[in-house]
Amino acid sequence: MKNNTKQLLIIILTYTSMFCSLAFSEEQPKNIRLNMGYYYNSINDRANRTDIEISLNFWAKELFDAEAKKNNFVIASSKAILFDRIEDMQSAFNDGQLDLIVAPPLLISRYFKREALGKGFVGMLEGKKPEALLLIARTDKNINGIKDLQGKRLELVEDDELADIFIDTLTLKELKKNYKNIDLTIQRQKKSNRIILDIFFDKIDIGIVYSSSYTLMQELNPDIKNKIKILSELPIKGRNFSFFRRGYPLINELTNVAMAFPESPRGKQILEIFRTPEIIHCDVDELNKFDTIYSEYFQLKNKANK
Template identity: 50%
Template sequence: MNWVLIALLSNGIMCLAHSEEQEAKSGRVNMGLYTKSITEQASISDIEISMNFWVKDALAFEARKAGIEIQSTGAFLYESMQDMRADFDHGKLDIIVAPPLLISRYFKRDEITDGFSGMLEGRKPDNLLLIVRTESNIQSIRDLRGERIAMLEGDELAEMYMDTLFLRTFKQGYKNMVASIQQQTKANRIVLDLYFNKADAGLVYVNSYQVMSELNPDIKNKVKILDTFEVRSKNYSYIRKGYPLANEMRQIALSFYKSARGKQILDIYKTPELDFLKVDELDTVDQLDREHARLMAGKN
């Protein structure tokens, strides 16, 4: 009877060990980042250092607390969405980071799953704002005709939004109806251009407008918000469908701000917090994209 008991106990211990082995998770974390939409917040060198060294350490530390062993991490920077798409197709990427409009255009909904996005303090969205000079007496989109427009260079969502506003009102795109279009590499420059009467209207995100207003409270007297496009943030992060560590990565991202290293990384990108992001959040930019296409077709 003793050998039977020993055999049963041994078998139980082996099964338990096997079960624990199965429960333990390990894997890689490869992120692809579209740099043109990130370099306003950080330089390429800052992005490379923070992603390849700091994020690697922070991820490994947070993952170990969750019982996960990160075997390798990689941060790949892309100036072309076509290149990101190609690497995604070849299985190189687990997480993609890019503007929502570009993700919507280059990735199918059944290829990605819920992820996370940067949010303002209190998990408030970083909406896109159409701001105008208060003294210019611009009260509506119709009043923007013949005015000076400042925009962020390479921001396709902002450009489409501005174009849609003009198409709704004039049945013409904005480029042929304004006095000038000023492309800026920094959103704070747009706010200052309006403040110092170098532009009449501009598109910026809430965070940039708030930061500049805090530095100079008089900005809110000279610059006002005319219209808003609701979007969670300038960049969205989604996870490849079928990625085995998807749930764990979401949990780690949402608690990232709680660690000292996590806060340090988020500060670089001027992102106080990260929040859960559903794939359905792309619906807003999809609707704008479809409306813009419909209005463009209707003007001919």
């Protein structure tokens, strides 16, 4: 009987010790690094480089630190790195220097291995409305379709591969030609807003812009709706997707922090940089759409070159 009592006490003490150790470990803040990589060319129309760097490095750090403490973990070090070349961002990610990447979905789908990506999120327009690329034209130029683009003046956003693929796919399908080979006068602008104004004031005839910019400019000047029309649309959900690297220790906790951005003043300031007031979850499988877009374009291009 004494032996049974002794064994029972040992078992109770062992489990009590294990429980206390587990509870103690769970109460300790988790120290973790958070290095964020941003593709600069997809956000450079929002503000100048210095303002973006300050905002992301200080505002984001402040917000993550504050939210982290609420959830009992600590961001030991944090920094935002702006990349001018997606290839440099890819190398930094593959070398383990980045924990979170923010870039256009087409570029993520082309330059980053799916198995290396974990949970993600994407900024949405107000009301969780998806972003889209638009082909727009002046209403008084008798442009009703792709066949009417020849000889016209076109403007595109600088350093935006998806915009180029969008217009190229349209002309390859309809005219069996690359858009650069259909007698277009082509110019580039940094901002979609500028392209819309250039069409409005008859400086150009057609342009590729983002739907968020088109909506905003219509709100500022309702007459734009009378002078500019939409010829074609490519829904893309968001201009930039964000993904943590797979296996990141606090991927769930920090995803929750990011999802709460719209609820805090500092979070709203960060989202203003991207002009996306809301955030929703984003799965790696959502990149498949951009694989399809690129594959279709590549096939059309090869067929036209034969």
